[in-house]
Amino acid sequence: xxxxxxxxxxxxxxxxxxxxxxxxxxxxxxxxxxxxxxxxxxxxxxxxxxxxxxxxxxxxxxxxxxxxxxxxxxxxxxxxxxxxxxxxxxxxxxxxxxxxxxxxxxxxxxxxxxxxxxxxxxxxxxxxxxxxxxxxxxxxxxxxxxxxxxxxxxxxxxxxxxxxxxxxxxxxxxxxxxxxxxxxxxxxx
Numbered sequence: 502x503x504x505x506x507x508x509x510x511x512x513x514x515x516x517x518x519x520x521x522x523x524x525x526x527x528x529x530x531x532x533x534x535x536x537x538x539x540x541x542x543x544x545x546x547x548x549x550x551x552x553x554x555x556x557x558x559x560x561x562x563x564x565x566x567x568x569x570x571x572x573x574x575x576x577x578x579x580x581x582x583x584x585x586x587x588x589x590x591x592x593x594x595x596x597x598x599x600x601x602x603x604x605x606x607x608x609x610x611x612x613x614x615x616x617x618x619x620x621x622x623x624x625x626x627x628x629x630x631x632x633x634x635x636x637x638x639x640x641x642x643x644x645x646x647x648x649x650x651x652x653x654x655x656x657x658x659x660x661x662x663x664x665x666x667x668x669x670x671x672x673x674x675x676x677x678x679x680x681x682x683x684x685x686x687x688x689x690x
Contacts, residue, residue, distance in 0.1 A: 524542075524545070524546045524549060524550065524555075524558050524559075524562075525558060525562045527542045527545065527546070528542055528543075528546070528558070528559050528562035528563050528566065529562055529565065529566045531563070531566070532562075532563055532565075532566020532567050532569070532570060532617065532618075533566060533569075533570065535616060535617070535618035535619075539563065539617075539649060540613075540649040540652070542559065543555070543556070543559045543646055543649040543650050544649065544650070546558050546559045547559075547650050552650065555650065556643075556646055556647060556650045559646045559649075559650070560642055560643050560646040563617070563642055563646065564635075564638045564639055564642050567617050567620075567621050567638050567642070568634070568635055568638060570618065570621035570622070570625070571621045571624050571625040571629075571631075571634055572625065572631075573625065574621065574622050574624075574625025574626050575625040575626070575628060575629075575631075576625075578625060578626045578627070578628060594623060595623070595626065595627055598623040598624060598626075598627045598629070599627045599629075601629075602690060603633060603636075603637060603680060603683075603684045603689045603690050604677055604680040604681055604684060606624075606633070606634075606637040606641070607637050607640045607641040607676055607677070607679075607680035608641070608673055608676055608677050608680070609641070610637055610638060610640075610641025610642060610645065611640075611641035611642070611644040611645050611672065611673050611676040612645070612669075612673060613645050613648045613649060613652075613669055632689070633689050633690070636683065636687065636689060637680075640676065640679060640680055640683055641676055641680075644672040644673065644675065644676040645672075647672060648668060648669050648672050651668055652665045652668060652669075
């Protein structure tokens with residue numbers, strides 16, 4: 502436990518001295534390399550910059566990283582789709598992603614346990630509308646980042662803790678209703 506506290510203190514000191522740039526780079530790196538723990542990086546940003554600034558930095562940066570990943574896969578979508586069209590399971594996923602509505606996409610993005618890289622890849626490959634995807638990211642990610650900021654636990658700890666599950670459920674319900682309002686006001690679909 503002391504080792505973990507020392508690591509957290511080390512990264513918090515780095516963030517405090519390296520400023521926002523280091524915090525931004527951590528989150529951007531996580532958006533590109535899916536194996537990195539977003540929850541840990543959000544917790545470090547919150548620990549270094551405070552709750553409000555930590556959540557804002559993490560939210561905006563993860564949205565930028567996910568959108569860049571989405572754009573990358575949209576550019577190479579035709580080549581990849583031509584190679585994968587024979588795989589039935591892949592075609593089912595692509596078909597569902599092509600027809601996903603705005604509110605369902607927001608909820609999918611808001612789920613703290615959904616792999617963002619998979620959503621970015623699928624959305625990019627099917628050529629999802631860029632405006633729809635960006636607004637979905639901005640709407641859904643704020644709830645996901647808030648969850649990790651409030652809970653600050655690992656995936657396994659969160660799944661086994663009823664309080665974490667309740668917080669996640671409440672945030673997802675709020676995300677759904679806000680997505681309905683945004684869709685109505687902005688006429689996304």
